[in-house]
Amino acid sequence: MNLAGLSDSVASLTEQTPSCPVCGTEARINGHSCVNCLLFAGLDEETETGADDLGKLLDEVEVRDTDWRLGNYHVLEEIGRGGMGVIYRARQRHSKRIVALKRVLSYHGDSRGTLERFRREAEAAASLDHPNILPIYEVSEAEGLPFFTMKYATGGSLQQAAPALSAEPRECVRLLARITRAVAYAHREGILHRDLKPGNILLDARSEPMVSDFGLAKWIDANTDLTRSLTIFGTPGYIAPEQAHGPASALSPAADVYSLGAILFDLLTGRPPFLGEHALAVIREAAEKSAPKLRTILPKADRDLETICAKCLEREPRARYRTAAALAEDLERWLEGRPIVARPISPPARLWRWAIRNPILASAALGFLLVGATAVVGELKRVQLRNLVRHDLLSRRSVAVLPMLDLDRVQVDVAAAKQMVPALQAALSLFGPARAVAIAADEAWVAGAANPNDIKEANRDARARLVIAGTFRTVKGARRSSIRVIDGASGEVLRTKIIEGVPATDWSVLVQTVVNEVNPLLEATDWSDHGASSSDPGMRNARARDFISSARQLMLRQTLEDYDRSIACLDRALEMEPDSALANAYLSTVLAARTQVSSDDGSLSRAEQAARRALQLDANSAEAHRSLAGVFYRRGRLADAIEEGIRAVETTGPEERGAGFLGMTLEELGEPGRALGWLRMAQHWAVMRGEYDAAMGRCWMKLGDDAQAESAYRRSIELRPEITDGWIGLCELRLLQGESEGARHILEVNRVRRQDGGEDAGEQVEALIEFFSRNYSRADQLYRGLRTKAPDGGAGSYSALTFASAEARCRQALGDDAGGRALLEQGRVKELNRRATQNPSVFYRLAAIDSCLGESESAFAHLRAAAAAGWIDFRSPKLDPRFDGIARDARFREFLESLAARVAELRRQTGQPNLAEEK
Numbered sequence: 051m052n053l054a055g056l057s058d059s060v061a062s063l064t065e066q067t068p069s070c071p072v073c074g075t076e077a078r079i080n081g082h083s084c085v086n087c088l089l090f091a092g093l094d095e096e097t098e099t100g101a102d103d104l105g106k107l108l109d110e111v112e113v114r115d116t117d118w119r120l121g122n123y124h125v126l127e128e129i130g131r132g133g134m135g136v137i138y139r140a141r142q143r144h145s146k147r148i149v150a151l152k153r154v155l156s157y158h159g160d161s162r163g164t165l166e167r168f169r170r171e172a173e174a175a176a177s178l179d180h181p182n183i184l185p186i187y188e189v190s191e192a193e194g195l196p197f198f199t200m201k202y203a204t205g206g207s208l209q210q211a212a213p214a215l216s217a218e219p220r221e222c223v224r225l226l227a228r229i230t231r232a233v234a235y236a237h238r239e240g241i242l243h244r245d246l247k248p249g250n251i252l253l254d255a256r257s258e259p260m261v262s263d264f265g266l267a268k269w270i271d272a273n274t275d276l277t278r279s280l281t282i283f284g285t286p287g288y289i290a291p292e293q294a295h296g297p298a299s300a301l302s303p304a305a306d307v308y309s310l311g312a313i314l315f316d317l318l319t320g321r322p323p324f325l326g327e328h329a330l331a332v333i334r335e336a337a338e339k340s341a342p343k344l345r346t347i348l349p350k351a352d353r354d355l356e357t358i359c360a361k362c363l364e365r366e367p368r369a370r371y372r373t374a375a376a377l378a379e380d381l382e383r384w385l386e387g388r389p390i391v392a393r394p395i396s397p398p399a400r401l402w403r404w405a406i407r408n409p410i411l412a413s414a415a416l417g418f419l420l421v422g423a424t425a426v427v428g429e430l431k432r433v434q435l436r437n438l439v440r441h442d443l444l445s446r447r448s449v450a451v452l453p454m455l456d457l458d459r460v461q462v463d464v465a466a467a468k469q470m471v472p473a474l475q476a477a478l479s480l481f482g483p484a485r486a487v488a489i490a491a492d493e494a495w496v497a498g499a500a501n502p503n504d505i506k507e508a509n510r511d512a513r514a515r516l517v518i519a520g521t522f523r524t525v526k527g528a529r530r531s532s533i534r535v536i537d538g539a540s541g542e543v544l545r546t547k548i549i550e551g552v553p554a555t556d557w558s559v560l561v562q563t564v565v566n567e568v569n570p571l572l573e574a575t576d577w578s579d580h581g582a583s584s585s586d587p588g589m590r591n592a593r594a595r596d597f598i599s600s601a602r603q604l605m606l607r608q609t610l611e612d613y614d615r616s617i618a619c620l621d622r623a624l625e626m627e628p629d630s631a632l633a634n635a636y637l638s639t640v641l642a643a644r645t646q647v648s649s650d651d652g653s654l655s656r657a658e659q660a661a662r663r664a665l666q667l668d669a670n671s672a673e674a675h676r677s678l679a680g681v682f683y684r685r686g687r688l689a690d691a692i693e694e695g696i697r698a699v700e701t702t703g704p705e706e707r708g709a710g711f712l713g714m715t716l717e718e719l720g721e722p723g724r725a726l727g728w729l730r731m732a733q734h735w736a737v738m739r740g741e742y743d744a745a746m747g748r749c750w751m752k753l754g755d756d757a758q759a760e761s762a763y764r765r766s767i768e769l770r771p772e773i774t775d776g777w778i779g780l781c782e783l784r785l786l787q788g789e790s791e792g793a794r795h796i797l798e799v800n801r802v803r804r805q806d807g808g809e810d811a812g813e814q815v816e817a818l819i820e821f822f823s824r825n826y827s828r829a830d831q832l833y834r835g836l837r838t839k840a841p842d843g844g845a846g847s848y849s850a851l852t853f854a855s856a857e858a859r860c861r862q863a864l865g866d867d868a869g870g871r872a873l874l875e876q877g878r879v880k881e882l883n884r885r886a887t888q889n890p891s892v893f894y895r896l897a898a899i900d901s902c903l904g905e906s907e908s909a910f911a912h913l914r915a916a917a918a919a920g921w922i923d924f925r926s927p928k929l930d931p932r933f934d935g936i937a938r939d940a941r942f943r944e945f946l947e948s949l950a951a952r953v954a955e956l957r958r959q960t961g962q963p964n965l966a967e968e969k
Contacts, residue, residue, distance in 0.1 A: 119143075120192040123151055123199065131155075134164055134265060139202060149187060153197035165196065167265060172198040174241050174267035182232035184252055184262040203260060205253030208313070212248055215317055219355065220385065222317040225251075225259050227381040230310055232261045234374035237303045242268045244301070246309035247288040248316060268298060286332040287322035288312040291365050294333045304367035307377055311362020311370075318355065319347045323363055340365065354390050361392045447572045448485040449474065450514035450538065454531075455704070457523035457696055460727025464490065466522075473561040474518075481569055487512050501705060501735060502541025509538045516544075516571060518564055521700050528552070531560055532700035535567050537577060544577055546670045546701050586668070588623055588630025597623035598633055605640050613644040631668035634660045638677035645684060657681050672702040679711065686887025688719045688920075704728075706735035714745055720890060720920025722749035723960035740769025740776075747779045751786070752922055753960070754953050759783055767800075774800075774811040781815050786925045790823045814844070821856050822929045830860035842880070849926040850891040850898070852877060859902055859932050874899050890919035898932035906936050913945055922956070924949035 118125045123140040129150070130137040135158075140151040158164040176186040176198070189198040205211070208225070215222050229251055233243060243250075244266040252260045286294070290308035293301060315323050323341040326332040341363035344356035358380055364370045371377040371392075380390045451474065454466040467488045478484035489508050509517050517536040522529055528551040535545040545567050552559050571577065588594045597619045604616035620637040624630060641657035644650065658681045664674035679694035695712045713728035726749050729742045736742060747762035760783060766776030777800040784793035797815055817832035836843060837853040844852040854877045861870035878899045884892045893916035900909035924946045927933050936942045 120151065120153065120197060121190050123149070125151070132265075134158060135168060140199070142199075148202045149199040150202045151197055151199045153192075154195045156195065159195055168196055171263075171265045171267065172196070174264040174269075175200070175262075178236055178239060178241065180232050180235045182228050182258065182260055183236065184260040200262070201254075201260070203252035203262075204255045205257055207249050208251035208253065208259060208317075209248035211253060211257070212317055213320070216320050219318060219352065222314065223355070223381050223385055226310065226314050226317070227378055227385065229259050229261060229313070230374050230378040230381060232259075233306055233310065234378055236261070236267075237306070237374055240269055242301060242303065243306050243309075244268055244289075244293065245285060246306055246313060247285045248313055249285075251313070268301065286326075286329040286336075287324055288316075289333075289336075290367070291333075291337040292367060295337060302367060303373055304370045307362055307370045307374055308364075308367075310374065310377060311359050314355075315341070315344065315359050315363065318344060318351060318359075321347070337365070352384075354384055354393060357393045358384065358390060444483050444485045445513075446515060447478065447481075447483060448487075448512075448514040449478065449516045449518060449568060449572075450487050450489050450509055450512040452489050452508060452517060452519045455519075455521040455699075457521050457699065458724075460724055460731075463522075464488075470518075470561055470564070473558070474564060477561060477565045478569065478572075481572075484572075485514070487514065489517075505536055505541035506539070512538075514538045516568055518568070519703060520560075521703075523696070525550075530700075533560065533564055533567065534701075534703060535564075535571060543702055544571060548670075548700065586630055586632040587627045588633040591627050594623040594626040594630065594633070597626075598630075598636060601636055601640065605636070605643065608643070608647070610644070610647050613640055613647070616640045617644070629667055631664045631671045631674065634664035634667065635671050635673035635677055638664065638674060638681070642677055642680045642684065654681060654684060670701045672698040672708075675701060676708055676711070683711075683715060686884060686889040686892065688715055688888045690888070691715055692719065704731050706732050709735075710742060710745075713742065713749075717745065717749050717752065718889075718891070718920075720752075720922045721956075722752045722922075723956050725749050726960070738770065740766050743769065744773075744775030744779050747776070747783075751779070751783055752953070753957050754925075754950075755957070756783060756787065778811055778815050781819065785819065785822050785929065788929075790819055793819045817853075817856065818849070818851065821851070821860070821931060824863075824931055826860045826863040826931075830857060830864060833857040833860060845891070845895070849923070849930060850894045851930070851932075852895060855895065855899055855902070855932060862902065863931070871903065874902050878903075888919055890916045890921035893919055894921050898930065901933045901935040904935055906939060909933075909936055910939075910941055910945070917945070917949060917952075922949055922953055924953060 120138075120140070122143050124143060126139045126141060126148075128136060129139050135152050135154050138151045138153070140149055141147070142149060154165060154168050172186060172189045175184065176189060179185075184203065185201050187199045187201070189196070191197065215225070229246075233246065236243060241264070243261065243264060245263060246261070250261065250263040252262050254260060288309045290301075290305040293305050293308075312323055322332075324332050324335040324339075326335055341360065344351045344359045345353070358377070362370055362377065371380070376391070380392055383390050451467045451471055453462040453464045455461075456463050471486050471488045475484065475486040478486060489512055505517055505519075515538050517538045518533065519536060520531060520533045522531040524530070531549045531552060533547045533549065534543050535547075536543055547563055547567055549560060549563055588598055601616040601619035601623070604612045604619065617637065617640050620633050620640065623633045624637070627633065638657045638660035641653045641660065644653050645657075657677065661674045661678040661681065664671050665678070668674070675694045675698035679691045679698065682688075682691035682694060692712060692715055695708055695715070698708050699712075709728045710732035713725045713732060716722070716725035716728065726746060729746050729749070733742045733746075743762045743766035747759045747766065750756075750759035750762055760780065763776045763780040763783065766773075767780070770776065777796055781793040781796050784790070784796060793815075797812065797819065801812060813832060813836055817829055817836060820829040820832060833853050833856045837857055840853065842852070842854075844854075844856070854873050858870040858873035858877070861867070861873070878896065881892055881896045881899065885896070893912045897909045897912035897916060900906070900912060927942075927946060928937075933942065
């Protein structure tokens with residue numbers, strides 16, 4: 051007890067105290083002594099009786115201060131606490147020895163597993179007798195809970211001493227050698243520690259290490275294991291990978307060897323081998339990656355120490371030191387300056403030592419070697435020359451094959467490339483030395499991406515002169531394949547070949563096509579005339595090329611004025627080179643884009659003409675296919691738009707713009723599973739992270755997986771807070787879940803984010819919430835305002851809810867049936883004009899109008915047409931007031947059940963659990 055504690059104890063005594071037997075003053079210390087006599091006795095080193103009296107008094111004061119005894123021990127203070135027990139500094143009553151007392155936490159008193167683990171810790175530690183293992187003095191029980199006492203380590207733990215040791219590598223190795231000897235002794239006694247770390251190595255007053263905390267110890271030959279819980283499997287950063295992932299019964303002493311290596315790494319560098327944001331991240335790093343080399347963190351570290359650490363930290367247990375004793379011996383060899391076993395003497399060094407011991411034999415052998423070497427060198431030069439010639443030929447005739455891209459499933463097909471390579475190698479070898487290799491790839495975007503940088507990265511290790519990429523899909527029951535021959539150095543597509551009607555199992559036609567396309571290129575030395583852009587007449591004419599380049603730059607500004615200037619430049623280029631497929635394709639793209647800022651059917655018609663002209667001139671113009679896809683989309687021909695988008699991919703491979711377009715169009719056409727594959731590809735190339743998360747959220751929402759949808763929407767909000775798609779999608783998700791208040795809350799929170807047209811978006815969401823909540827008065831007010839701004843607006847919104855049809859339903863509910871019917875009739879005329887399209891939303895909107903007008907037969911006919919065109923949303927019709935007129939009809943329920951079943955099948959096809967029916 052310190053003087054402050056002593057003063058507190060003195061002050062706490064009552065005023066009526068006996069007299070001190072020494073000086074006669076009031077005995078304020080436990081009724082036996084005054085303060086002066088107590089201090090005198092404590093400071094008088096020559097008075098033995100005084101010292102004994104002081105010890106007795108201190109005992110009594112400490113007991114009164116803590117007021118707690120456990121068995122034969124006075125508890126002095128708490129010095130540590132863990133998930134299972136608490137450790138106190140205590141004094142044994144009779145011997146006065148200071149000990150560390152470990153006791154089970156009181157709230158674990160009913161836990162059989164914890165009590166058994168505590169007993170096992172005491173049993174394991176008590177069974178070991180080694181100077182570097184913390185000794186156990188007594189195992190007992192008090193107040194119904196077990197405890198045991200250990201030697202009190204005054205030097206703290208190795209974790210506390212580590213900062214001071216990092217500059218003394220020899221001291222670090224000396225300590226670890228002693229610790230390792232102790233662990234080796236425990237292994238011989240049949241005990242694995244399983245939780246070795248700096249915090250479990252204690253130091254005595256002479257800084258000698260002692261291994262402690264056998265709470266996770268396991269008898270090597272035991273059949274049972276009390277520490278299977280994930281919460282007590284050791285300390286991430288120090289446990290072996292197999293300890294975190296494998297069964298405890300499979301552990302060997304190699305697990306403790308790994309931990310010892312991690313401790314040495316920590317002592318030398320000041321950090322464990324693996325770091326992470328949380329425990330699971332550290333465990334994953336250790337399981338998936340090799341430990342960093344010691345000298346990458348500590349450049350001046352000894353190379354032999356780096357070797358010892360690396361051998362301990364091998365992921366495979368068989369690659370580590372076989373025993374802790376073997377590790378200890380290597381550490382001691384290093385301390386003594388002897389060669390370590392982990393890095394044996396190299397053969398040249400062994401030969402040199404043999405030569406010193408046998409000089410005569412060495413001289414004779416050297417003479418023979420010199421004579422033989424002269425002959426060998428000549429032969430080697432001739433072989434080297436032949437190899438150089440052959441290597442040069444193989445380099446010039448080398449082909450790498452990427453995995454094929456399955457366009458039906460939007461997945462890579464690695465097997466296709468592996469099947470093609472042997473046949474391709476054999477076919478090319480008929481024309482001379484050749485090398486054909488397959489490039490492994492897991493992601494769909496790698497399979498023939500249009501991005502040259504991706505192609506070059508995929509070819510980095512193969513270093514092939516040409517790269518073969520391709521796609522396949524099923525068209526009218528037969529396979530349609532595309533093959534692209536790509537310059538391995540630049541990533542530019544040199545040739546494209548489409549092969550129709552080949553059986554799915556027959557690769558011979560495909561291989562022969564590749565050989566026919568590749569062999570002339572392998573024989574050529576100059577490919578400058580083979581690229582698509584270089585062969586276009588518009589690019590060969592310098593003046594036309596300038597106009598085309600200027601048009602592309604102006605198009606990117608996306609204003610009406612710049613679109614018109616871009617069109618003028620392309621018209622000039624076509625006056626010079628009317629047969630330029632590239633100029634026609636760009637003209638189509640600009641004209642189609644112009645309709646986004648200015649509704650103009652004439653521009654859309656001219657855009658289609660320009661795209662078709664480009665395809666007449668060059669059937670493999672990806673830009674023309676993409677532009678024609680955009681024209682079809684704006685005309686509601688979604689299936690045709692997807693076909694043209696796919697043809698663009700077949701021609702040049704997938705890229706962000708085309709992949710994103712396909713994903714969003716497929717989602718709208720009721721194929722969210724395929725849409726997700728394209729959207730993930732687009733996300734890979736997106737400059738801004740989170741660009742496609744909201745679109746993926748819509749796919750998950752249509753598939754009925756609300757958890758995935760919410761995650762995607764929140765990721766969009768986090769990464770792209772300036773756009774509205776994420777939080778609007780979250781509002782719509784809450785509505786589908788029947789949580790209108792939750793949708794209102796999200797709307798209010800995100801009012802501050804209404805930029806980029808967000809105010810109108812916010813008004814639309816608010817109107818939708820009130821409409822689906824059947825708050826007709828407020829919804830009518832909001833839809834009147836929205837319709838004033840955009841009379842034909844809302845057609846592309848969620849649930850295909852036009853402003854006019856929603857306002858009409860509100861008017862009907864509020865008693866203005868005539869006004870509502872007038873709006874509905876006007877809307878039906880407009881929708882009937884669009885009925886020739888392939889867009890399911892048109893049929894759905896017609897069904898909603900028919901329901902409001904009381905024409906149930908027509909409503910059901912249009913609902914069936916919507917489903918046939920791709921409508922799969924089975925939740926919003928139940929909430930949509932426009933369907934109140936047919937909601938009680940059994941056919942309506944059957945229709946929704948058929949949509950739910952279709953969604954369940956889509957989820958099965960995408961490999962997702964069937965949540966649609968549950969919801």
